[in-house]
Amino acid sequence: MDLRDNKSRLVLIVIALGAALVIGVASCSGGGDDSGTDTSQENQSGQDGEGGDESAEPSGDEESQAENEVLAEVTGEQDITLTITSAERESGGFLTVEGTLHNGGGDGWRATAWAGEERELAGNGFSMAGATLTAHEEGKRYLILRDTEGRCLCTNFGLEIGAGDSVNWFAQFPEPDPGTTEVDFQIGQMPPATIEIS
Incomplete structure (x- = not known):
């Protein structure tokens, strides 16, 4: 009975790991595209001098500049x-x-x-x-x-x-x-x- 329990547990662990891997790959591929788009848009807005106030990172830089x-x-x-x-x-x-x-x-x-x-x-x-x-x-x-x-x-x-x-x-x-x-x-x-x- 111990052997059956161990096999059942092993099967459940494999299924759980497989599901986590599928979810992880799906979220990484979607997040990678979005973050790449956001980064390029932030870079363009920074170069154009427009939209700098809307992103969180520039506002942090502005706060540190204001402090100094x-x-x-x-x-x-x-x-x-x-x-x-x-x-x-x-x-x-x-x-x-x-x-x-x-x-x-x-x-x-x-x-x-x-x-x-x-x-x-x-x-x-x-x-x-x-x-x-x-x-x-x-x-x-x-x-x-x-x-x-x-x-x-x-x-x-x-x-x-x-x-x-x-x-x-x-x-x-x-x-x-x-x-x-x-x-x-x-x-x-x-x-x-x-x-x-x-």
């Missing part, structure tokens, strides 16, 4: 380089500014003065709390947003930024007027950085 785009870059305060890569209006009436901070000096760097001169923001320590936006078109200066306990809606760097290190940062402000397209970002003793709002 530099809106402004300034250097000051002990070889510290402030780079701004994004300034976007958000729903809810605020503006989010993002970028990187690089310590080009030979020592760790810390600047508690970056928390600003407002007493309410003093508890934020080494952070982007003292950052401001100046909209010359409006004649207005925007201060960092904060919660009810005085914590800024921004990055807190902690103890220090090590020599040669780069860190990401963000800061949120009230949204400037809809017609305002350009603002000056400034913090601490760094030179102002003029950025365009998207």
